Amino acid sequence: MPVLEVRNLSIDIPTGDGELHAVRDVSFSVEAEEMFGIVGESGSGKSVLSQSIMGLLPNTTRRGSILFEGRDLVTLPERQMRRLRGDRIAMISQDPLSALHPYFSVGQQICEAILAHRSLTRAEALKEAVDVLGLVGIRDPEARVHDYPHQFSGGMRQRVMIAMAVALKPALLIADEPTTALDVTIQAQIIEMIDEMRRELGTAVIMVTHDLALLSSIADNAMVMYAGNRMETGSGAAVLGNPDHPYTQGLLASSPAHDTATGRLSSIPGQPPSLLDSPTGCVFAPRCAAAMDRCRTERPPLRHGRGSDYLCWVEGGLSGTQETPAAKPVRPAGLAAAPEPEPVIDVADLRLTYHSGSFFGKAKTTEVLKGIDLTLRRGETLGIVGESGCGKSSLARIIAGLHAPSGGRVSILGRDMAEFGPEDWRSLRQNVQMVFQDPFGSLNPRRRVGAIIGDPFRIHGVCAGEERKSRVRDLMDLVGLNPEHYNRFPSEFSGGQRQRIGIARALALQPKIVIFDEPVSALDVSIQAQILNLIQDLQIERDLSYLFISHDLSVVRHVSDRLMVMNAGEVVEEGTTAEIYERPRHPYTRQLLEAAMVGARAPDHMQEEVSA
Amino acid sequence: MIGFLAKRVGFAALVLFLLSAFIFFLFFVAPGDPARLVAGERASDAQVQQVRENLGLGKPVLAQYGDFVMRSLSGDLGFSYRNQQPVLTLIQQRMPATISLCAGAVVMWLLLGVPIGIMSARKPGSLRDRLGQVFILVGVSFPSFVLGMAALYCLYFLPRKAGFTLFPAGSYKPIGDGVLDWAWHLFLPWLSLALTSAAIYARLTRGQMLEVLGEDYIRTARAKGLKERVVVFKHGLRAVLTPLTTQLGADVAVLLGGAIVTEQVFGLQGIGSLAVQAVNSQDRPVIIGIVLLAGFFIVVANIVVDLLYVALDPRVRTGAA
Ligand SMILES: Nc1ncnc2c1ncn2[C@@H]1O[C@H](COP(=O)(O)OP(=O)(O)OP(=O)(O)O)[C@@H](O)[C@H]1O
Ligand code: SF4
Ligand SMILES: [Mg+2]
Numbered sequence: 010m011p012v013l014e015v016r017n018l019s020i021d022i023p024t025g026d027g028e029l030h031a032v033r034d035v036s037f038s039v040e041a042e043e044m045f046g047i048v049g050e051s052g053s054g055k056s057v058l059s060q061s062i063m064g065l066l067p068n069t070t071r072r073g074s075i076l077f078e079g080r081d082l083v084t085l086p087e088r089q090m091r092r093l094r095g096d097r098i099a100m101i102s103q104d105p106l107s108a109l110h111p112y113f114s115v116g117q118q119i120c121e122a123i124l125a126h127r128s129l130t131r132a133e134a135l136k137e138a139v140d141v142l143g144l145v146g147i148r149d150p151e152a153r154v155h156d157y158p159h160q161f162s163g164g165m166r167q168r169v170m171i172a173m174a175v176a177l178k179p180a181l182l183i184a185d186e187p188t189t190a191l192d193v194t195i196q197a198q199i200i201e202m203i204d205e206m207r208r209e210l211g212t213a214v215i216m217v218t219h220d221l222a223l224l225s226s227i228a229d230n231a232m233v234m235y236a237g238n239r240m241e242t243g244s245g246a247a248v249l250g251n252p253d254h255p256y257t258q259g260l261l262a263s264s265p266a267h268d269t270a271t272g273r274l275s276s277i278p279g280q281p282p283s284l285l286d287s288p289t290g291c292v293f294a295p296r297c298a299a300a301m302d303r304c305r306t307e308r309p310p311l312r313h314g315r316g317s318d319y320l321c322w323v324e325g326g327l328s329g330t331q332e333t334p335a336a337k338p339v340r341p342a343g344l345a346a347a348p349e350p351e352p353v354i355d356v357a358d359l360r361l362t363y364h365s366g367s368f369f370g371k372a373k374t375t376e377v378l379k380g381i382d383l384t385l386r387r388g389e390t391l392g393i394v395g396e397s398g399c400g401k402s403s404l405a406r407i408i409a410g411l412h413a414p415s416g417g418r419v420s421i422l423g424r425d426m427a428e429f430g431p432e433d434w435r436s437l438r439q440n441v442q443m444v445f446q447d448p449f450g451s452l453n454p455r456r457r458v459g460a461i462i463g464d465p466f467r468i469h470g471v472c473a474g475e476e477r478k479s480r481v482r483d484l485m486d487l488v489g490l491n492p493e494h495y496n497r498f499p500s501e502f503s504g505g506q507r508q509r510i511g512i513a514r515a516l517a518l519q520p521k522i523v524i525f526d527e528p529v530s531a532l533d534v535s536i537q538a539q540i541l542n543l544i545q546d547l548q549i550e551r552d553l554s555y556l557f558i559s560h561d562l563s564v565v566r567h568v569s570d571r572l573m574v575m576n577a578g579e580v581v582e583e584g585t586t587a588e589i590y591e592r593p594r595h596p597y598t599r600q601l602l603e604a605a606m607v608g609a610r611a612p613d614h615m616q617e618e619v620s621a
Numbered sequence: 622m623i624g625f626l627a628k629r630v631g632f633a634a635l636v637l638f639l640l641s642a643f644i645f646f647l648f649f650v651a652p653g654d655p656a657r658l659v660a661g662e663r664a665s666d667a668q669v670q671q672v673r674e675n676l677g678l679g680k681p682v683l684a685q686y687g688d689f690v691m692r693s694l695s696g697d698l699g700f701s702y703r704n705q706q707p708v709l710t711l712i713q714q715r716m717p718a719t720i721s722l723c724a725g726a727v728v729m730w731l732l733l734g735v736p737i738g739i740m741s742a743r744k745p746g747s748l749r750d751r752l753g754q755v756f757i758l759v760g761v762s763f764p765s766f767v768l769g770m771a772a773l774y775c776l777y778f779l780p781r782k783a784g785f786t787l788f789p790a791g792s793y794k795p796i797g798d799g800v801l802d803w804a805w806h807l808f809l810p811w812l813s814l815a816l817t818s819a820a821i822y823a824r825l826t827r828g829q830m831l832e833v834l835g836e837d838y839i840r841t842a843r844a845k846g847l848k849e850r851v852v853v854f855k856h857g858l859r860a861v862l863t864p865l866t867t868q869l870g871a872d873v874a875v876l877l878g879g880a881i882v883t884e885q886v887f888g889l890q891g892i893g894s895l896a897v898q899a900v901n902s903q904d905r906p907v908i909i910g911i912v913l914l915a916g917f918f919i920v921v922a923n924i925v926v927d928l929l930y931v932a933l934d935p936r937v938r939t940g941a942a
Binding site: 060063065091092093094095096099100102103104107108109110111112113114121122125126157159170173 | 836837838840841842843844845846847848856859860933934935936
């Protein structure tokens with residue numbers, strides 16, 4: 010008997026705009042000790058589904074059934090549901106930094122979970138807490154059990170969360186994006202930890218993620234969700250390696266992890282639909298390359314494919330019908346043959362030190378950058394990788410002239426920044442532009458998009474009135490936005506579109522250098538591919554030089570000619586992308602690569618299929 | 622920890638010292654001749670001169686200030702110009718009423734405001750929440766003396782008209798004469814001093830609680846299978862205590878201002894009414910004494926809040942950022 014069996018579950022959430030159909034007619038089952046993966050883009054309903062199983066969404070309407078150990082959780086009274094929660098069903102959430110209470114020690118928090126369900130003394134509970142902390146690899150658990158969450162690193166806190174979740178040996182563990190907030194090297198350890206726990210304790214695990222590569226290496230079975238629908242369900246190998254559904258196929262092809270040559274990514278055009286509508290036909294129809302008339306009017310049937318069940322009118326999917334444009338346009342000058350283009354950014358021995366300290370207290374110094382050397386040549390993309398806090402963004406801000414360095418030399422387009430006069434600063438602000446990670450935070454929500462993109466023209470007094478309008482419209486067209494949306498507000502655009510707005514604004518003054526600081530980290534795979542393609546096209550079209558900062562190795566690898574690996578404020582390795590991938594010399598680089606590989610250990614045949 | 626405390630105490634001493642200098646020189650440059658005031662309207666010039674000598678007012682200003690500081694440090698705040706009593710004695714006589722008023726009001730507004738805020742935040746949009754919001758709106762939009770008058774009218778004048786006394790107004794019974802009697806007599810002053818703050822604390826608690834209840838760690842607490850009561854009152858309230866403490870530290874400073882008005886309205890013989898009398902009669906030693914006392918309390922209250930902070934927040938306690 011399966012541990013969990015979800016049958017025809019639909020979940021509606023009442024909102025100010027109407028009923029949101031977050032989950033529609035989803036069915037799946039999970040056996041003991043199974044690793045069941047749920048993938049889907051942001052907003053596809055993964056978290057709603059998983060929290061609903063825990064009974065943590067009280068104001069929703071649920072139809073269908075959730076059978077857990079023979080009981081239907083949809084109709085179970087809250088009192089009994091509470092007894093299951095934490096005891097038989099446990100949860101690990103996305104962000105370990107915010108998921109633990111900052112004011113209670115980890116021991117108190119674990120004991121609390123134990124004491125809520127077992128009649129033990131405090132001392133016995135504490136002993137169990139120590140045991141389980143040891144189990145998840147916390148060193149010296151007797152001492153650390155009294156520490157507070159802030160005394161642990163992000164990865165350690167996630168281990169504590171796992172310890173708390175498995176303390177009572179639950180039958181089902183729901184992990185909602187357990188590694189998304191962590192650095193790559195730690196992600197792999199956490200995934201291994203969860204994998205180990207389920208084998209040791211026989212726990213069934215539901216692993217929710219948007220990371221396909223990660224799932225393909227560990228999931229026994231998997232389900233792909235799109236706009237609240239279950240698009241495809243089946244064995245992990247089949248769904249993530251040999252999918253039958255057009256959406257899954259498109260999703261896999263969009264992932265830069267599966268791209269070995271620096272070519273164009275295939276992408277799924279368009280945006281996910283609004284969950285407020287209830288479409289009569291297939292939800293994917295507006296974006297599907299294989300859509301037929303029937304798809305738009307009738308709900309597709311569930312088909313049995315090569316190793317999975319999928320919702321589609323077309324038999325066997327449609328390999329190769331996604332938007333796969335011609336190979337990447339060749340660069341005007343062959344990089345290797347021609348004489349090296351001149352450097353546009355030259356940085357030597359760059360240092361940045363922060364001094365902190367109170368009026369009375371002792372001053373502390375933090376070295377953020379410890380002597381960075383860097384050269385970016387015209388028309389080239391230099392990728393900078395490193396984990397959070399290694400100084401990537403500080404470096405970018407100094408080069409963009411937004412922050413003064415504490416030492417070293419920066420020269421931009423052949424001029425030393427230390428000797429800049431007012432005119433030089435002006436031209437720096439035009440020639441060097443930045444595009445930031447957060448497409449939501451970096452746009453003023455109360456201003457119209459046309460005005461936002463036109464800002465640089467206004468600030469630098471380039472043009473005004475009708476001319477400005479028409480140039481803004483040209484820019485919108487250039488980055489793939491509909492120029493008719495000139496008067497809309499940022500909130501009316503999706504994440505990917507907002508990132509296009511950010512890029513349009515950056516390109517307004519025809520810069521020579523663009524610094525991208527994690528430009529696609531907040532975006533979904535299918536949208537990410539669209540933006541990466543846009544970035545690459547623009548580079549060739551406008552002869553731009555890029556600094557591309559990211560923690561995502563597969564993305565950096567896809568776009569960069571050369572790579573720089575940073576760790577704790579230092580450059581540990583530098584070279585062409587191919588060199589570094591094939592022959593990493595520094596142990597830290599190897600560690601990063603290996604960590605990324607755990608995720609990308611996709612079946613070999615798929616690699617061939619995509620690169621062919 | 623000890624270092625931190627020493628630093629705070631040192632800083633407090635510095636603040637008090639500066640305050641004393643400020644208030645002393647302020648009065649020195651102020652118009653009016655204190656010697657004449659003390660000697661009385663009909664005193665002769667010679668008598669006034671005599672008084673001036675006695676009070677040490679003839680010395681250079683810095684010497685006067687030096688005397689003042691030395692005397693203050695030994696606990697002698699001088700004598701009232703008005704009735705020649707030691708200032709310290711005057712203050713000591715008035716202290717119990719004011720402390721009773723202030724402490725009781727703080728307790729009352731916490732007991733009213735915090736639970737109302739929590740009840741509101743637990744079910745936003747519910748009937749309970751809307752009632753709470755009405756309370757907040759009324760409390761923050763009427764000046765506190767209007768609320769005080771309204772409370773006085775409802776709980777004092779109306780019952781009196783009907784022929785009985787629900788709560789007395791206008792007298793203070795020492796706590797030594799019986800706690801119930803003390804509280805009964807102070808109930809109306811407390812209420813009028815506490816109502817506005819109760820509304821402000823309800824609003825603060827509601828806002829903070831709403832935010833905290835949306836935090837991931839609250840979901841974690843629910844996912845552990847804890848009872849909703851435990852989730853709200855242990856995990857939720859614990860996180861709200863810190864901002865509440867901060868607010869309380871700031872409010873203690875303004876509390877004395879409110880106490881002055883309340884003591885006048887209810888005719889309580891406290892520090893507030895003493896201050897009013899002293900200002901009206903230009904009784905400089907008494908005014909200086911009260912200002913220093915108020916400064917002392919504010920500084921001490923802030924140290925207490927800082928210590929509470931350290932006790933409440935393990936991130937501060939264990940020396941992390
Ligand atoms: N409490 C809520 N009230 C209203 N709408 C909600 C609520 N929770 C989620 N939603 C909506 O339900 C939809 C599905 O959200 P859900 O969080 O399940 O997505 P997800 O697949 O987990 O995405 P992500 O990958 O970003 O975590 C979204 O449109 C979201 O805005
Ligand atoms: S049903 Fe039609 S629109 Fe939907 S995925 Fe299949 S082919 Fe595409
Ligand atoms: Mg989610």
